[in-house]
Amino acid sequence: MTNRVSSVGHIQVTDSGSTTTxxxxxxxxxxxxxxxxxxQREKAVFFQNEFNFRDYAIFFRPISQTVLxxxxxxxTTNKCSVISVxxxxxxxxxxxxxxxxxxxxxLRAESRIKNIRHLLRERPPML
Amino acid sequence: xxxxxxxxxLEVTLLKVTYVSTSSTVMVGEIKAISLFxxxxxxxxxxxxxxxxxxxxxxxPADE
Numbered sequence: 001m002t003n004r005v006s007s008v009g010h011i012q013v014t015d016s017g018s019t020t021t022x023x024x025x026x027x028x029x030x031x032x033x034x035x036x037x038x039x040q041r042e043k044a045v046f047f048q049n050e051f052n053f054r055d056y057a058i059f060f061r062p063i064s065q066t067v068l069x070x071x072x073x074x075x076t077t078n079k080c081s082v083i084s085v086x087x088x089x090x091x092x093x094x095x096x097x098x099x100x101x102x103x104x105x106x107l108r109a110e111s112r113i114k115n116i117r118h119l120l121r122e123r124p125p126m127l
Numbered sequence: 128x129x130x131x132x133x134x135x136x137l138e139v140t141l142l143k144v145t146y147v148s149t150s151s152t153v154m155v156g157e158i159k160a161i162s163l164f165x166x167x168x169x170x171x172x173x174x175x176x177x178x179x180x181x182x183x184x185x186x187x188p189a190d191e
Contacts, residue, residue: 004134006156020147032150058168076132085139085155090147097147103156107163111150115169 003103004078009086011101016093026102033110034096035059041118056114063110
């Protein structure tokens with residue numbers, strides 16, 4: 001099934017974080033993945049090897065595998081074989097973000113974020 | 128399931144995106160299968176350290 005051609009006149013990306021991708025062209029798989037532990041401390045003290053991903057279950061919880069190949073017979077007829085965008089203006093692309101100009105097969109994105117607060121006053125009464 | 132798609136002409140003049148978030152995708156093109164997963168674990172709400180911006184007084188004066 002021939003995909004349509006994407007044509008873009010002008011792209012402007014002002015800022016992009018680490019491990020971001022700007023792909024111009026077709027691809028097979030896109031799998032952006034990131035694991036984040038965000039720590040906010042009232043007293044700015046930082047030790048070297050703290051906060052390993054192994055210690056938190058959120059990074060190992062299994063993903064419910066979505067069924068990627070439902071039995072669906074899709075027939076597409078493209079009257080015009082070009083997807084055209086004149087101007088793309090993107091201010092910021094965050095960590096492991098993807099900007100993809102072109103067609104692809106499968107996109108499987110995963111993001112796991114753990115927020116931690118270390119406050120000086122004692123823990124509030126448990127909810 | 129039979130699924131027929133007829134794509135007409137597709138032309139966009141301006142695509143303006145302020146912020147592409149973590150592991151998210153902006154795509155100009157076609158794709159067959161998308162599966163997204165996200166897990167977030169945070170402290171209870173009152174532990175969020177941050178500035179709460181006071182809501183502005185209503186601009187439209189109530190007509191006495």
